[in-house]
Amino acid sequence: MPSKPKVPGVLKGLGVTLRTAKETMFPDGMLRPPSPSRGAATVQYPHEKEAPAPRARGVIALKIENCTACMLCARECPDWCIYIEAHKTLAPPRREGGKPRSVNDLDRFDIDYSLCMYCGICVEVCPFDALFWSPEYEYSEVRIQDLLHEKERLDQWMDTVPDFEAYEAGSEAKVKKVPR
Amino acid sequence: MTAITDRQKLQYIAAKAADARVNVELETEGMTLNIGPQHPATHGTLRIVARLDGEQVVAAEPMAGYMHRGYEKLTEVRTYAQVTTLVNRIDWLGSFANEVPFILAAEQLMGVEPPPRATWIRTIFFEMSRIANLILFLGDMGVQLGAITPVFFAFRDREFVLDQIERVTGGRFHPNFDRIGGLKDDLPKGWIEDNKRTMDKVRSFCDEIEDLLLGSEIFQERTRGIGVIPADVAMQYGLSGANARASGIDWDLRRDNCIGLAYPDLDWKVWTHPDGDSFARFWVRLQEVREATTIIDQLCDGIPSGPVMAKVPRIIKVPEGEAWVSTENPLGEMGYYVISKGDLTPFRVKIRSASFNNVSITPWLLRGVYVPDIITILASLYFILGDIDR
Amino acid sequence: MILGVELAYWQQTIIRVLAGLVAVLLLTGGVVYLYLFKFVSFMQSRLGPMEAGPYGSLQLLAEVGKWLQKEDIHTKDSDRFIFGLAPAIVLTSTFLMFVVIPAGPNAVIADLGTGIYYVLAMSSLSVIGILMAGWASANKYAFMGALRAGGQLIAYELPLVLAVIGVVIQAGSLNLQDIVGAQSTGSIFGFDGIGNPYILTQLIGFLVFMIAVQAELTQTPFDMPIAESELVAGYQVEYTGIRFLVYFISEFATAVGFAAVASTLFLGGWALPASWGLSDGAMHVIGPIMIATKAVFLVGVVFWVRFSFPRFREDQLQRLAWKVLIPLALANIALTAVLKVVF
Numbered sequence: 001m002p003s004k005p006k007v008p009g010v011l012k013g014l015g016v017t018l019r020t021a022k023e024t025m026f027p028d029g030m031l032r033p034p035s036p037s038r039g040a041a042t043v044q045y046p047h048e049k050e051a052p053a054p055r056a057r058g059v060i061a062l063k064i065e066n067c068t069a070c071m072l073c074a075r076e077c078p079d080w081c082i083y084i085e086a087h088k089t090l091a092p093p094r095r096e097g098g099k100p101r102s103v104n105d106l107d108r109f110d111i112d113y114s115l116c117m118y119c120g121i122c123v124e125v126c127p128f129d130a131l132f133w134s135p136e137y138e139y140s141e142v143r144i145q146d147l148l149h150e151k152e153r154l155d156q157w158m159d160t161v162p163d164f165e166a167y168e169a170g171s172e173a174k175v176k177k178v179p180r
Numbered sequence: 181m182t183a184i185t186d187r188q189k190l191q192y193i194a195a196k197a198a199d200a201r202v203n204v205e206l207e208t209e210g211m212t213l214n215i216g217p218q219h220p221a222t223h224g225t226l227r228i229v230a231r232l233d234g235e236q237v238v239a240a241e242p243m244a245g246y247m248h249r250g251y252e253k254l255t256e257v258r259t260y261a262q263v264t265t266l267v268n269r270i271d272w273l274g275s276f277a278n279e280v281p282f283i284l285a286a287e288q289l290m291g292v293e294p295p296p297r298a299t300w301i302r303t304i305f306f307e308m309s310r311i312a313n314l315i316l317f318l319g320d321m322g323v324q325l326g327a328i329t330p331v332f333f334a335f336r337d338r339e340f341v342l343d344q345i346e347r348v349t350g351g352r353f354h355p356n357f358d359r360i361g362g363l364k365d366d367l368p369k370g371w372i373e374d375n376k377r378t379m380d381k382v383r384s385f386c387d388e389i390e391d392l393l394l395g396s397e398i399f400q401e402r403t404r405g406i407g408v409i410p411a412d413v414a415m416q417y418g419l420s421g422a423n424a425r426a427s428g429i430d431w432d433l434r435r436d437n438c439i440g441l442a443y444p445d446l447d448w449k450v451w452t453h454p455d456g457d458s459f460a461r462f463w464v465r466l467q468e469v470r471e472a473t474t475i476i477d478q479l480c481d482g483i484p485s486g487p488v489m490a491k492v493p494r495i496i497k498v499p500e501g502e503a504w505v506s507t508e509n510p511l512g513e514m515g516y517y518v519i520s521k522g523d524l525t526p527f528r529v530k531i532r533s534a535s536f537n538n539v540s541i542t543p544w545l546l547r548g549v550y551v552p553d554i555i556t557i558l559a560s561l562y563f564i565l566g567d568i569d570r
Numbered sequence: 571m572i573l574g575v576e577l578a579y580w581q582q583t584i585i586r587v588l589a590g591l592v593a594v595l596l597l598t599g600g601v602v603y604l605y606l607f608k609f610v611s612f613m614q615s616r617l618g619p620m621e622a623g624p625y626g627s628l629q630l631l632a633e634v635g636k637w638l639q640k641e642d643i644h645t646k647d648s649d650r651f652i653f654g655l656a657p658a659i660v661l662t663s664t665f666l667m668f669v670v671i672p673a674g675p676n677a678v679i680a681d682l683g684t685g686i687y688y689v690l691a692m693s694s695l696s697v698i699g700i701l702m703a704g705w706a707s708a709n710k711y712a713f714m715g716a717l718r719a720g721g722q723l724i725a726y727e728l729p730l731v732l733a734v735i736g737v738v739i740q741a742g743s744l745n746l747q748d749i750v751g752a753q754s755t756g757s758i759f760g761f762d763g764i765g766n767p768y769i770l771t772q773l774i775g776f777l778v779f780m781i782a783v784q785a786e787l788t789q790t791p792f793d794m795p796i797a798e799s800e801l802v803a804g805y806q807v808e809y810t811g812i813r814f815l816v817y818f819i820s821e822f823a824t825a826v827g828f829a830a831v832a833s834t835l836f837l838g839g840w841a842l843p844a845s846w847g848l849s850d851g852a853m854h855v856i857g858p859i860m861i862a863t864k865a866v867f868l869v870g871v872v873f874w875v876r877f878s879f880p881r882f883r884e885d886q887l888q889r890l891a892w893k894v895l896i897p898l899a900l901a902n903i904a905l906t907a908v909l910k911v912v913f
Contacts, residue, residue, distance in 0.1 A: 009395030010879065016392040017329055017878040021612040041336045042617040053343070055368070057350040078262040119265035119356050124364065133350060170297070170485030171366040213710055235714075235884065326790050326881030332614035392878070398791050399880050551714070552794070552883045 054162040056135040057118045059149075060111055061157035063179055066130035069104035073122035073131060081115035082122060083108060111154060113139070114147040132178060134160040215554065217246045223320075223558075224565025228542065230554065237554060240546035242539050247569040255529040260286055260360060260496050263526065268354040270533060271567045274313030274510040276305045276345070279358040282529070284440040285503040285518040286360045290492070294440070297486040298362035303442040304375075304479045305345070305357065306507075307472045311382055312341045313510035314469045317562050318389050321462055324559035325402050330393050337385040340378045347371055360496055362489035372480045379473040386470050394466065403459040407545055407557035410456060417544070418537035421512030423561060426464045427456035433508035441507070445482075448475050458560035465562070497524055511535050511567055531570055535563030586679045594668050597862060598823045599630050604866070605873040606822070613877055637818075640811035647708035648808070656703035657809065657816035663695035664820040667827045672747050674840050674857030675850055685746035686738065689831055690731055693786065693824070697723045700795070700805050707808040715804020718884050719788060719795030725891040726785035726792070732899035733779040736772050736906040737835045746834055754841035765843030769836040771909075774902045776836045778895050783828045784872055785887065787821065791879040792887050825869050833864035 026032065027039030043050050052058060069086035085108040090100040123131045134157050141147050149157075164175050211232045217225040225246035231239045251270065255263045267282050268275040280302065287294065294302070319334025342352040348367055349355035357364050393399050409419070414427040424431060432450040434443045451467040453460035498520040506515030512534025519528040538561050546554055577585070607629055611618030619626030644653055669692075670685050672678040682688050697720060704716015738744055741752040756766025769776050785792035796804045806817050833839060840857035842848055848856065882890065 009391075009397050009400070012391045013393070013396045013878045014874065016388055017613040017874065020329075020333075020615055021609065024612040024615055036612060036617060039615075040612070040617045041339075041615045044617065044620060053347040053350070055348070055350040055365075056346055076259065076261065078258060078265055117265060118351065119262075119354070120350065120364075121261050121265060124261075165368040168367040168369055168371060168483075170483060172485070172487045173366040211710060213714075322880060326793065327879055328790075329614050329877050332616060336615050393880070396879060398882060401886055402880060402883060550883060550885070552881075 052135040052137065054135060054165055055133065056137075057120055057133050058135040058137040059113070059133075059139060059157050059160075060116075060123060060154065061132045061134050061161050062109055062111075062151065062154035063130045063132070063158055064106060064109070064151060064155050066128045066179060067106055067109065068128055068130075069106055069109075070127065072125050072127065076121045076125045078119060078121065079115045079117055081112040083110040083112070106151060109151045109154065110148050112148045114144050129176070129179065132158065132161045134158075135162065136160045213551070223563060224568075226539070226558075226563075226565055226568065228546075228554070228558075230546070230551075232551065235550050235552075237546050237549050237551065240543055240554070242542045244536070244539065244565075244568045247565045249566075249570065251531060251570040252529055255526055257525055259524045260498065260526065263529065264358060265354070265356045267531075268356055269566060270531065270570055271313070271509065271511055271514070271535075271564050272353060273316055273564060274309035275353055276309040276349075276355045276357060277313075277507070277509040278514065279356070280306055280441070281505045281507045281509075281514055282516045282518065283358040283360055284507070285505040285516045286498055286520075286526075287440065288503040288505065289498045289501045289518065289520050290360060290496075291499075292361045292490055292492055294362045294490050295486050295488065296442075296484045298488050298490070299440065300442045300479055300483045301363055301367065301488065302358065302440075304476055304483075305348075305355065306441060307476050307479070308341055308345060310510040311469055311472045311476075312338055312345070314465050314472075315341070315382070315385065317465055318386075318393070318462070318469070321559045321562075322389075322393050322399075324555050325399060327393060327396075327399070330389055333385060333388060333392075337381055340381050344371070344375055344378050347374075359489065359492075360498075361492035362487070364489075366488045372483070375480050376477065379476055382473050383470060386466060389466065394463065400459060402552075402556055403462060403560065404455075404457055406458045406553050407549070407560060408455070408457045409541065409545065413541070413544065414456070417541040419512070419541060420534050420537065421508065421510070422461055422464045422468060423512065423538055425450065425452045426460035428452055428454045433506060433513060437506075439505055439507070442479065443475075446475055446478050448478075458556050461560040461562070495524070497522060498526070506532065509534060511562065511564060512538060514567075533567040533570060535565075535567035539563050539568055583679075586677075589677075590668055590679050591665070593673070593858070593862075594665065594823055594826065595819075597826050597865070598819060601826055601866060601869050602630050602822050603627060605870055609870065609873060610877045613874075634815060637811055637815040642811055642813075645708045645808050649706045649708075652702050652706040653808075654813070656699045656706060657813045657820070659699035659702065660696045661816050661820045663692055663699065664823045664827060666692040666695070667824070667831075670746055671827070671830045671834060671861075672750060672840055672857075673861050674854050675747075676854065677840075677858060678747065681745070681747055683745055685744050686734055686749070686831070686835070687744050689746075689827075690727070690734065693828070694723070694727055696820070696824070703809070704805040707805070709808050712805050712807050715795045715807070719805060721884065722785060722788070722792060722794060722887060722891075725888050726782045726895075729778050729891060729895035729899050730782040730786060732896065732903060733772075733775040733782060734835060736775040736899075736902045737768050739903070739906045739910055740768060740771065746839070750834055750839035750841045753838040755844040757845075765838060765841075765845065767836065767838045772836060772902070772906070774898060775906075776832070778899045778902065779832055779836070780868075780871070781895060782891075783832065784875060785891070786828065787825050787872065789825075789872060789876040790881050791875070793876075793881050794884050794887065825872060826865055829868035829872065830861060830865040832868050833861060837864045837868075839864070 024039040025034045025036050027035060037044065069084055071084055074082040074084050086104040086106050088102050089105045091103045093100055120133065123133055136157065161178050163178055166175055167173050213230045213232050214227065215230060216227040227243040227246065229241050229243065230237050251266065254266060258266060264279050264282065267278045270278045315334050315338045319331035322330035345355055346352045348371060349357040409427045411427045411429050414424050414429060430450065430452050435450055438444055448471055451464050451471065453464050500520055500522045502517065502519045504515060504517045506513050514534050515532040517530040518526050521527040545557060549557065607618045607626060619629035622629045622632045644650060667689050669679045670682050670688055700719045701716050704712045737749065741749040743749060753767050754765045758766055758770065788795045796806065806814065809817060840861040841853065842860065
């Protein structure tokens, strides 16, 4: 047992709570006026908002021009919440005198966000860089059916996709570019 | 004078019967108390049927299964990437730790060796999930005992760790970051710097909890000598993790059977406590959080450079075979037994979760204990329902 | 009285009762906002209610409105009459406590000769209400909470009473106005700059009293009867709506009441030291403000302790009461009696 008298644990506990109360009420020290809104850990949503990290999985955006309706994302989705319908059309040949190419034309590309797990498998498996994550999260609806985002709405989310960040030192990964 | 009608007679008998029912139900000798499945102390939907004599427990039986989601059946029809996503949600507080043993087992079957940078970053996130999980435990134990302030500190300081996880993986709670052959992505610039600051905050939180909760005489009176588990009983019931180490069993899979993580290259300590009571379990976990911060600091200082993903085919078909990998998860020993028949999906995944075994000791442990001590013991054993029921 | 108009006794009583009710309710509301919503939030690094009214000041009004519009439900096997009566009994015992607490030279509803004795007697009525609530709820959790409450409240009555006896010996009277006067006009070894607040000479008694008050209010660390994470509100678990509002009000009003009693007994009540030479007329205005401030301060201490500690187990808190507090209080009485005779 230590020889000098210890402060009883209960009093130390009281001190911790009082100190936290003081730090919350006077974040700039006792000489300035109290401002608990800055000292507290609370972010008063919706008056103030915290910016999520750039990689945060908020919503999935679709670049329609890049999508070839290969169905990989719809297949890999654990919830099967991506609905794709496409038809084949003939596109003009790439060079003079060539054959017309058959391409897929997207009719329907819907993501049902009431089912989506936000796992990111669809974004990862897309071989044509058509799907991107965006940190937007304020898209809650009053009706569940409005959570089915259609092709045009997914294309609008592309504006909110941030650029990919640089990597830490020692990384060999290359920073990808977001098609704008 | 009016005659008593039949209706009045029936009403009188019914009232007496209701009284008798209430009397029987509220009789204090041999009262059966149902704790849960909806109860703030059971960390989810655990139901404990306790037979009481006054305030003492005569017998107690845990009934799990209210949260069974059929994980092992689900994995039979999901590809390995999809299983990784699902498996995040077993122990949802330290969710990256759930992915690790599964991915390690799959890597064993495929014969893929992840690059060293991936192994180190995997270990960093493994430890961060441990911190996130155990910080919540430290605050939660306070709440179960009546101190409602530590849990707010716990959530406040846990946010920093979750923010760090979000910056890399995109998800705070469900990172879904481990892949067969490495990791999904590399660390963004500035992350390691911020990590050091976050670890400092975690350490100051641990000091605060020590002052507020651990040192409090009331806390010590509530937890010392309560729910003592001797070491041999702990081993018989298959306790693992901090529960076993708090009973004096010096066993930590990170040191004794490390598969696929970077622990052999680091300098760290395994914490044990000889008492085996609730106080010991709390103390061991507090020290584990502090140890995790030093481990992460060492890891951040020495991450080898290189690629973060080995060469694996696009469509992953794991060759035939069986693999068992278990790791020292925040809750205890978690293991996956993966049987593959060479398909896109595993044939069978058996999940050995730590909390299932940790809870199995409750009938033995809760005999002769007071009702408030049930709560203390359950809080100190620390199980997550998703882990018990899967 | 003040207005120079002669009123009959019954008219005076009505005015006093109404003024007392308003004062108690306002003070309770203020204390709830200040401590339960704001101070505890700051201690936990958060902000508390901020939306209802500026800085959340109207949150209590919103909560009252919420409770008032709830459905009146009761459990199937409950005894409806007793179920409904229990909150009323608890509330009555709370308000009866305020009858003798003085807020100024004349501002007391009834200046009883048995002042402090009456207060302690009235505050123990609430035990009956709690036991009724626990039994009538026909719910095992409520029942266990009520049994714990019965044991706890009765056990902590004794330190409460014994701690007060030291003050009574020093003041020489049970009447609360006399006790206030004795503190205000008294002196410590001839130095009368701050009067003679009994907290200095009765420090042990004050600590025992405050601990006993914490237990009487069933606040952590003595909140086994409510035990949020075990019994989930214990004996109150089946109550909702207006009945729960009554419990809520009575819990905080009792806190204010006990704090007012403590400040009257130990801190000098509504009075300032007589040596400061304030006139009687001034004290009519300053008195209520003084006692309100002192009571709010002591309630703050009660809540500060409430939110910092885990709770005791039932047998541990009984042990604390019987083996620690009562001997301490008895020793305090003996010491006070000896010192009173000597000095």
